Amino acid sequence: MTTTTDAHTQTARWTKKDLLGLRELSAEEIRLILHTAGSFREISLRPIKKVPALRGKTVVNLFFEPSTRTRTSFELAAKRLSADIVNISPQGSSLSKGETVLDTVRNLEALKVDVLVIRHAAAGVPHLIARRAAASVINAGDGAHEHPTQALLDLFTIQEKKGRLEGLNVSIIGDIAHSRVARSNIWGLTKLGARVTVCGPPTLLPAQVDQLGVAVTHELESAIRGADVLMLLRIQHERQEAMLVPSLREFRLRYGITHGRLSLAKPDILIMHPGPVNRGVEIDSDVADGPFSVILDQVTNGLAVRMAVLYLVSGAPKVDEEEA
Secondary structure, eight states, rough: OHHHHHHHHHHOOOOOOBBOOOSSSOHHHHHHHHHHHHHHHHHHSSSSSSOOTTTTTTTEESSSSSOHHHHHHHHHHHHTEEEOOEOOOOOGGGGTTOOOOOHHHHHHHTTTTEEEEESSSSSTTTHHHHOOOOSSEEEEEEETTTTHHHHHHHHHHHHHHHHOOOOOOEEESOOOTHHHHHHHHHHHHHTOEEEEEESSSSGGGGGTTTGGGOOOEHHHHHHHTTEEEEEEEOOOOGGGSOOOOHHHHHHHHHHOOOOOOOGSSSSSSSEEEOOOOOOOTTTHHHHHHHHBBOOHOOEEEEEEEEHHHHHHHHTTTTTTOOOO
């Protein structure tokens, strides 16, 4: 039987050169990415974890910020699609000698690369590069703006575990103001019919966040009750000019997810975290490693989602007819 999601993906076609954020994507385009990721997920379970879908393509990871999960995931995704992959960091490139980002990109394009995966501390840098570059650009996180592939893997994980997104209650808890993950998830979840609540101290919530179509609470207990998913975020000290909570101890006492607080939750609650996890602050270890946690499932699904994104922006004409 054809489901609603299947009907959408059968008619949807990927037409964009880049993936810069979820704000500019339609619900159908988001569903298409998730559907494509489902096609690629089982490749990682094969004895030989590789398909020739992007043979002959070259992908460049250009990361101006530290990363473990995202950078490794994109690298493995490219390799499993048989693309060539080049990793560049500012410390080991001409950027450390004063070359501008755009000059670096122009020189990479002179080498005829196909996809640029960009992470930068300044919001909008991937968008600037995308306007100037002939290569496809994927935003791997820009400042506190967006992190689209993280949100996509979160959506994929929720859909995998719950069987749907529409009608679910998702509470995002923690440092919303400085979180690109929160913004991308808000766009994606609301477009696919989930109800989103954001929770944190007033100093860590953006002004007028309710205008994004979310409910707002400062009370953790309220965010936990009735939620199908709890998405936890760390305090992002690197994006703050001043400490916006009295102390990490105070934050944990007010907003940390402990085993005791889960007594307020639904019996099938999902606990999510984009990482890195600050154990004993936003989440206790027995919760992060407990039966409700899908944190490592998120990491696994990130590989399939990034394979799907690389495949689609590279101009693959069809979704399911490769050897996936």
